[in-house]
Amino acid sequence: MSADATVLYDAPGPKARLRNRIIAAVFIAILVAVAVYVLVILAGNDQLSGEKWDPFITATTWTTYILPGLWGTLKAAALSIVLALVLGAVLGIGRLSDHGWVRRLSGVFVEVFRAIPVLILMIFAYYLFADYAIFPSSQLAFAAVVTGLTLYNGSVIAEILRSGINSLPKGQTEASMALGLRKSQMMRVILLPQAVTAMLPALVSQMVIALKDSALGYAIGYIEVVRSGIQSASYYGNYLPALVVVAIVMIVINFGLTTLATYLEGRLRKGPRGTVVPDAEEADLAAMENMPFGQK
Secondary structure, eight states: OOTTOOSSSOOOOHHHHHHHHHHHHHHHHHHHHHHHHHHHHHHHTTOSSGGGGGGGGSHHHIIIIIHHHHHHHHHHHHHHHHHHHHHHHHHHHHTTOSSHHHHHHHHHHHHHHHHSOHHHHHHHHHHHHHHTTOSOGGGHHHHHHHHHHHHHHHHHHHHHHHHHHHTSOHHHHHHHHHTTOOHHHIIIIIIHHHHHHHHHHHHHHHHHHHHHHGGGGGGGTOOOHHHHHHHHHHHHTOHHHHHHHHHHHHHHHHHHHHHHHHHHHHHHTBOTTSOBOOOHHHHHHHHHHHSOGGGO
């Protein structure tokens, strides 16, 4: 077996490598042909002309359309993320409770709202709030978007936290019980900080999903960045540039959120003097090595 082989498949021979190159070349040629066709169609409809981009170098387009929509996206996403983190922490801990009724109730809540599409939750919340006049009419769409995002993402975050806590070494729980800590103290002081640090990439991914799913509020009339971009395109007749600008704005926001999460993860893994905090398994191994021989 060649050095290029893996546990999944053997290294391809000369004929297989030639076949793979031919397939890759054909696939690339098809992609180039499709891209050229799309560009020709767009050029024929004057979507690539410089005039279509002129509105985005004027302040009026940004102050009238893009920035109000961006503010709507950010405030809905920020509030829903905070509420989802709180709800996820409650449900995640509830699914690990010693009380059976708490585990079952939390499990039903998580499974139900995790299975319902976010758009359905938003529409249901919108009409529920409207029928019972829970919120003023000017805030109905915003409240429905936040509610839908909170219920769905809170259920997913609960499963992320539960899996993170369950993935910790059993020695953490046993040591906490040996010290006489209550279940609430053990969760708050020992298990949750380690689980959050370990699950931070998954939590950030869910926050990015919440940010992008705020665009679903378009269906119930909520003004967010995608809707405002389409409104701008309808006014100026430049759909492609408007969608490109909206895509760039969303990419920048998501990249900033991911960068912030990476920074926070690095800070959480450092001790008070900048030393790197070892993982839970490494700490257990170090403790065992330092124990007297008769106690190991």
